[in-house]
Every structure is written in structure tokens, then in C-alpha cells.
Amino acid sequence: xxxxxxxxxxxxxxxxxxxxxxxxxxxxxxxxxxxxxxxxxxxxxxxxxxxxxxxxxxxxxxxxxxxxxxxxxxxxxxxxxxxxxxxxxxxxxxxxxxxxxxxxxxxxxxxxxxxxxxxxxxxxxxxxxxxxxxxxxxxxxxxxxxxxxxxxxxxxxxxxxxxxxxxxxxxxx
Amino acid sequence: xxxxxxxxxxxxxxxxxxxxxxxxxxxxxxxxxxxxxxxxxxxxxxxxxxxxxxxxxxxxxxxxxxxxxxxxxxxxxxxxxxxxxxxxxxxxxxxxxxxxxxxxxxxxxxxxxxxxxxxxxxxxxxxxxxxxxxxxxxxxxxxxxxxxxxxxxxxxxxxxxxxxxxxxxxxxxxxxxxxxxxxxxxxxxxxxxxxxxxxxxxxxxxxxxxxxxxxxxxxxxxxxxxxxxxxxxxxxxxxxxxxxxxxxxxxxxxxxxxxxxxxxxxxxxxxxxxxxxxxxxxxxxxxxxxxxxxxxxxx
Numbered sequence: 001x002x003x004x005x006x007x008x009x010x011x012x013x014x015x016x017x018x019x020x021x022x023x024x025x026x027x028x029x030x031x032x033x034x035x036x037x038x039x040x041x042x043x044x045x046x047x048x049x050x051x052x053x054x055x056x057x058x059x060x061x062x063x064x065x066x067x068x069x070x071x072x073x074x075x076x077x078x079x080x081x082x083x084x085x086x087x088x089x090x091x092x093x094x095x096x097x098x099x100x101x102x103x104x105x106x107x108x109x110x111x112x113x114x115x116x117x118x119x120x121x122x123x124x125x126x127x128x129x130x131x132x133x134x135x136x137x138x139x140x141x142x143x144x145x146x147x148x149x150x151x152x153x154x155x156x157x158x159x160x161x162x163x164x165x166x167x168x169x170x171x172x173x
Numbered sequence: 174x175x176x177x178x179x180x181x182x183x184x185x186x187x188x189x190x191x192x193x194x195x196x197x198x199x200x201x202x203x204x205x206x207x208x209x210x211x212x213x214x215x216x217x218x219x220x221x222x223x224x225x226x227x228x229x230x231x232x233x234x235x236x237x238x239x240x241x242x243x244x245x246x247x248x249x250x251x252x253x254x255x256x257x258x259x260x261x262x263x264x265x266x267x268x269x270x271x272x273x274x275x276x277x278x279x280x281x282x283x284x285x286x287x288x289x290x291x292x293x294x295x296x297x298x299x300x301x302x303x304x305x306x307x308x309x310x311x312x313x314x315x316x317x318x319x320x321x322x323x324x325x326x327x328x329x330x331x332x333x334x335x336x337x338x339x340x341x342x343x344x345x346x347x348x349x350x351x352x353x354x355x356x357x358x359x360x361x362x363x364x365x366x367x368x369x370x371x372x373x374x375x376x377x378x379x380x381x382x383x384x385x386x387x388x389x390x391x392x393x394x395x396x397x398x399x400x401x402x403x404x405x406x407x408x409x410x411x412x413x414x415x416x417x418x419x420x421x422x423x424x425x426x427x428x429x430x431x432x433x434x435x436x437x438x439x440x441x442x443x444x445x446x447x448x449x450x451x452x453x454x455x456x457x458x459x460x461x462x463x464x465x466x467x468x469x470x471x472x
Binding site for chain 1: 192195196198199200202203204205206207210211213216227231234238239308309310311312313314315316318319320360362363382383384385438439443
């Protein structure tokens with residue numbers, strides 16, 4: 001009985017708390033906003049934290065966001081990152097659509113598969129982002145982006161861990 | 174039972190429509206985003222203004238954070254320095270010492286040059302300084318190298334003015350809001366600076382590579398005439414940058430030029446100066462009786 005009631009609640013739209021609903025979005029926005037801090041590395045070394053949080057949430061929970069969530073979140077990221085506006089809108093939407101496709105193919109994933117998927121998507125996003133910003137030829141981009149990609153690769157498990165604990169916190173009663 | 178069944182079916186249908194609409198919106202949005210990103214130089218929607226507004230609103234974040242300590246900036250530097258193999262350190266330190274001496278010599282030459290120009294009656298308005306500002310943040314995650322400074326149109330800053338620190342050239346102002354301005358840094362792949370070699374005035378073009386080295390090419394490329402240790406300063410050609418601002422030191426040679434380390438390290442020097450465009454203060458061009466043909470003598 002309680003199970004069926006829970007199901008019905010979900011179907012009718014249960015009274016969700018703001019914390020439950022907004023934690024994923026706000027955490028992605030905050031990660032995007034890290035570029036506002038006075039960081040000045042000589043090369044583009046700061047990982048794309050907004051995209052990493054987006055991927056981490058989406059890999060953990062497929063049901064928290066509508067498919068078009070890449071549009072608003074990507075636009076906000078574009079306005080703060082220095083990339084040409086539209087690049088994250090495109091890349092994040094494409095990432096969400098790709099993950100939607102991946103969800104149908106690989107239903108049960110383990111940590112390593114999640115990490116590999118995130119790594120591939122980060123590589124594509126960084127490279128295409130560099131092309132859209134017209135920052136040089138493919139070789140220049142490889143030279144510029146490989147360190148950044150490796151850093152984001154190493155930080156990705158941390159992001160997933162952080163998202164895991166945020167997810168537990170937001171579902172606390 | 175039947176009603177609940179029907180309700181469920183209608184719910185399922187609604188969910189299906191919702192999912193389909195989600196796909197349509199997501200795909201359309203992605204395509205529009207791609208299109209806008211491809212034609213960003215045209216900026217038909219006016220995103221530059223929107224981005225400036227965001228910069229205006231969020232500037233206090235960087236102000237507060239940089240007030241809290243230079244830890245963050247130092248961390249970025251630390252990572253960058255760690256990434257470049259530490260073996261470069263000794264070489265760079267030697268280069269820096271050499272560069273400092275050359276900068277001092279260049280300053281002396283500049284003073285002499287100023288006197289000579291005064292003799293030639295080229296009247297430039299005396300103060301080149303527009304505003305002094307702090308560097309707030311940079312596009313640390315993007316291959317574009319763009320910085321935000323806390324001086325804007327209310328301080329007299331306009332697009333297309335040179336920005337320098339005490340050590341050398343930093344970049345140029347690009348988009349200007351009331352109290353902040355976005356600065357295209359030297360390292361940006363789309364930054365081009367006309368320059369000269371300090372030793373003999375050889376004309377050079379300095380372009381950014383996205384990382385912490387600059388690409389330097391001689392204009393008259395007949396073999397590679399650059400040497401490691403050559404000091405590069407702005408030439409003033411084109412009228413944007415003031416002449417004789419130190420830009421960098423050649424640290425490595427390439428097949429058709431060299432790589433220079435910029436003298437103004439953006440990470441460590443947070444105080445910058447915005448200067449007038451070099452051609453802004455020219456009132457009367459030099460009077461010359463023999464070389465009118467090249468157009469410089471015409472009023």
C-alpha cells in the first residue's frame with residue numbers, strides 16, 4: 001500500500017520542496033560561476049566545472065531535468081565563461097540529448113562506465129568549444145586543451161561524489 | 174478501476190507529448206545555439222550587452238574574493254607553473270634578469286625619443302593615462318583569453334584602448350560597460366600586436382596562442398633573424414597601442430619566428446593602466462618637405 005501511494009504521488013506531482021527541486025540547477029549555476037573568481041592561469045586550465053556538474057547530475061539521475069535544460073544552463077554558462085554565446089547552449093543540449101540516448105542503450109552502468117562517458121563527452125565539448133571560439137587549428141587545440149581535459153578527467157570523480165552527497169542531502173526529509 | 178486506467182493512459186499520453194516537446198525544444202535550441210556561436214562575430218542579438226550586464230552585476234564577486242587574499246590567483250599560477258616543467262625556471266629567471274636590464278635601457282631610449290619628438294613638434298596630449306584599474310577575473314576555462322577590469326565608461330575607458338601593467342603590455346579593451354570593461358589579453362588567439370625588436374627596430378607581428386607564450390614573426394621574413402633573448406616592444410603602428418611598451422622576450426625559436434614570454438604576467442600583476450589609443454592625441458602630423466608623397470605630410 002505505501003508503495004502504491006508513493007507511486008500515485010509521483011504520478012500526480014507530489015508537493016516537492018524547493019530544496020529537492022532546485023539543488024541540481026543551483027549547483028550547476030554555482031559551478032559555472034567559478035570563472036568569476038579572480039583566477040588568472042596563463043593557459044585555459046580551469047576545467048569546465050559547470051558542464052562537469054551537469055554531467056555528474058545527469059549520469060546519477062536521469063529524471064531531474066527536462067531535455068531542454070541545456071538551453072538555459074548553457075546560456076548562463078556562456079555569459080560567464082568568455083566562450084562565444086551559443087557554444088555551451090549547443091554543447092550542453094547535445095550532451096543531454098546524447099545522455100538520453102545512452103540511457104536507452106546502457107541501462108545499468110557502473111562508476112567506470114560513467115567516468116568513461118563523462119571523459120568522452122568532456123573531450124568532445126572542449127574540442128568543439130575551442131573550434132567555435134576559433135582558437136586555432138586542431139593541433140593548437142590539442143596543445144591547449146589536453147592539460148585542461150586531463151584535469152577535468154581527474155576532477156570528474158570528485159564532482160560525482162559531490163553530486164552524490166548533494167543528492168542525498170536534497171532528499172532528506 | 175476503469176477511470177483510473179483511463180487517467181493513467183491520459184497521463185501517459187500527456188507524458189509522451191511532453192517528452193516529444195522536450196526533444197523538439199532541446200534540438201531546436203541546440204541548433205540555434207550552434208548557429209549563434211558560429212556567427213558570434215556579428216552578434217545579431219546583442220549578447221555582448223547581455224554579457225557586459227552580467228559582468229557588471231557579478232563584478233563584486235571577484236572584488237570580494239581578491240580582497241580576501243591572493244590565494245586563489247596564486248593557486249592558478251601554481252598549477253600553471255607546475256604544469257610547465259620546472260626545468261624552464263632557471264632559464265626564465267635568467268631571461269627575466271636580461272629583460273629587466275633591457276627594459277631599463279628601453280626606458281632611457283624612450284625618454285630620448287620623447288625629447289626628439291617634442292623637437293619635431295608632434296603634439297600629443299600629455300597624459301596617456303585614462304584610468305587605473307584592477308584585474309578582476311579572466312576566462313580561465315575558455316581558450317579565449319579575456320579579462321575583466323574594474324574600470325568602465327564612467328572612468329573614460331572606451332573600446333580599443335591599450336591596457337598595460339607596470340611590467341608591460343596586457344591587452345586592449347574590447348567591450349566597455351559603465352564600471353567594468355572586458356580586455357582582450359595578448360595571449361588570446363585573436364590578439365595581434367604590431368611590434369618591434371628593441372635592438373634594431375625590426376618590425377614584428379605578435380599574436381597570441383591561447384597559452385602563456387606569444388607567437389612572434391618578423392614582417393620581412395627572409396630566414397629567421399630572431400635570437401633567443403630579443404626584447405620585443407610595441408611599435409605604435411596602427412594607432413592603437415602606445416609605442417615602446419615592452420611586450421615580451423623571445424625564449425624559443427620556431428621555423429619562421431619565435432615564441433616570446435610576455436613581460437606582464439597577468440596572474441601576478443593585478444593592477445593595470447588603461448592608456449589612450451596612440452593616435453587619439455595627434456593634433457598635427459609631422460611637417461616634412463620632401464616626403465609628402467607617402468601621405469604622412471597631408472593635413
